[in-house]
Amino acid sequence: MLFTMRVTMLSDWHIGLGQSKGDVDAIVQRDRDGLPYIPGKTLTGILRDSCELAALGLDNGNEKGVWSQWVDFLFGTQPALEEGAIESSPQPAIISLRSAHFPDSLKNALSVNTKVKDAIAFIKPGISIDNDTGCAKTDFLRFEEMIRKGAILDAKDCQINYPADISDDDKKRVEALLLAGAKLTERIGGKRRRGAGKCKIEFLKVKNDNYLDYLSQTPSSPPVYQEINPPVTFQYPEIKESDWYILPLEITAKSPLIINSRTVGNVVETLDYIPGKYILRNLHRKLGQWLNISQAISEESLVITNATVSSKNQPSRPVPFCLFADKLKGGLDKGNVYNRLVEDNPKDLQLKGIRGGYVGEVTHNHLPIYRKVAINVYTHNTIEDELQRPSSDVGGVYSYSAIAPKTTFRAEIRLKSDLFNHLSNQKKEWWKNLEGSYSIGQSKKDDYGTIKVTIAQQPQLHQGKIQLDNNNLSVWLLSDLLLRDKRLNPTADLNILKETLEKTLGVTLEEKQKIIRQRRTESWQVRWGLSRPSLVGIQAGSCIVYEVTEGELDINQLSQIQMSGIGERRVEGYGQMCFNDPLLTMELSKLTPSVTEVDTSNDNVNVNLIKNNDSSFEYARIIEREAWREAIQQQALDLASDRQTRKQYLGLEIQGEESKPPMTQLGALRSVVSKLQSQNDKQQVTNWIKALESVPNRKEKWVGDSLKLIRSLINDERKIWEYLHLPKDLNITHNAETELKMQLWAEAIRTFIDAMIRAHKRDWEKTQ
Structure with missing residues (x-):
């Protein structure tokens, strides 16, 4: 069941990143659009806490009651918190909550209006209280970034994956528990016990008007979760032909992806590609009704390659280790690249191996396009229930490195x-x-792991394009290669690879050159949270050159190896290789870099003003108004800094050591202007001017056209905006300029006159 979770922030809020920036000690998390958001982990944690509170009340304080079992059924069990032996396998969550972001209309409007975007946040000072003295700690002033209240954020594509055998009443019971948790969730984020983070949570498309009736009844235990496997009711075909069909896939990361590589301390590192095994599970689900996928794997008639970053709508390939470049001025994107398999090391240059990244096809004139996958780091924490703060006992603070969203x-x-x-x-x-x-990878039920799979084109019959190079055979590993020795131990011995190739090709090979590396890949059991055996093999990008001493190479056999691979776990993308690729057989030092691909996805963004009936209109008007206020203050200060401008607009000047008019009169002006709250209050200022003009000894203190200029500024509502001349890119809502000029007219007058008088006073005091 798909639904949208809407969070309305009723007070200022702070979802921290755990980092500082400049003078700000604590900044908020922002998405790739530069806007604050609520991570799915935060929503899941706070909602589970509320559901546990509701279940505890419904179970009359029994922490192991039946309603608590329904909480585990909904959010999954937590094996890390178990004190004794775990009797049954951990149960995964059936609910998946995604990150909550601002509506698309607001994102679109703020994409080019950076001044309005900056007004979303403000800086709040804070201190720390000494427990012994009860006073503020010395040297502990800190500044925190806060987001303005009124924001409406939607977590789209949330879903509840009900088991197939669950009843309708049990579904209503799950929804009732979820709605009860939403009602009990009052605050979210940092500083929520000090007034921040007050919120209201709603579930769109989840309607259960009688949810209190379901909560008032004691339910039976929840069903046991079971993986759904589609039945196979056909006879598997007998494989006779050796031709291959290729089905290209395009995979787009809709959210950050964590493809677990290894864990170092409290940092989980990710691979920069998607192994084929992550696609295999969906093949079982989508094609299992027509094909026995397990048997296809055992028959070696199905292969899923690793998903690598797209290069000109084609899969890119890991950079071969035989490529070296000038250490100071070289690279695939700069030139001065040498192929160490066919080129000698130049005497006048110091070369360095090109490590990491992916390349496309090479041409005779240009180097291949070089691509690197953007990796971002996200910090999270685990809250201990008793302390209600991060603790190392339950995980504490940890970080994920993840593939950036929108990577193809x-x-x-x-x-x-x-x-x-x-x-x-x-x-x-x-x-x-x-x-x-x-959803694939680690932490796929909340902030991470959402991908979109599309078919790039219809399946095509494979046509071999291998070129024979006399008696030489150049091998380039496109993925890690897993081999076993005679004792069935994992090995990276090249002799095993040579023997395997000789047996498959029916030739005798002699190794001439090699540039290889080994890699150890860690594997992980998600449900149990335990490690699996490590995968040790020859790393992708390794290059070996053989000479054929006996027999002749067959293009068809080489093509078969390129399709099926060599070694273990080939169906998951391991053991892929290519032969005699031009990148390994030609000189590269004279080739020039290719033109890099330019991302034009954000070019020519069509920005539409937000209309009154849009759900984000009220919040857009709030931050828009704050942006106007900031612009008014900035423009007023800029104008007030110039002495000639003060004389031109208000008639303020300094003659010798005297202020004209005197500071007493200017203080009276500032006092009466401070009462100006709207356009209806302008009569108070004009009456004060009339009363002043009726007293000759006071009138003569206002030299020149001072009073006339002030009267004109008050009576002509357009005058202040002509003076301030605000930027044009401050409007993101419909009819904003007209309405905000009316709402902020009095504030603009007060800010303008106050800035003028203060600047005039500072210059006058310098003459004393």
């Missing part, structure tokens, strides 16, 4: 022709069933 990857599903024909007979255009949004 390319992968291939390879099927033998008999298997492809079988699927086509079962359903025409079966591949369209693979399209859609999925």
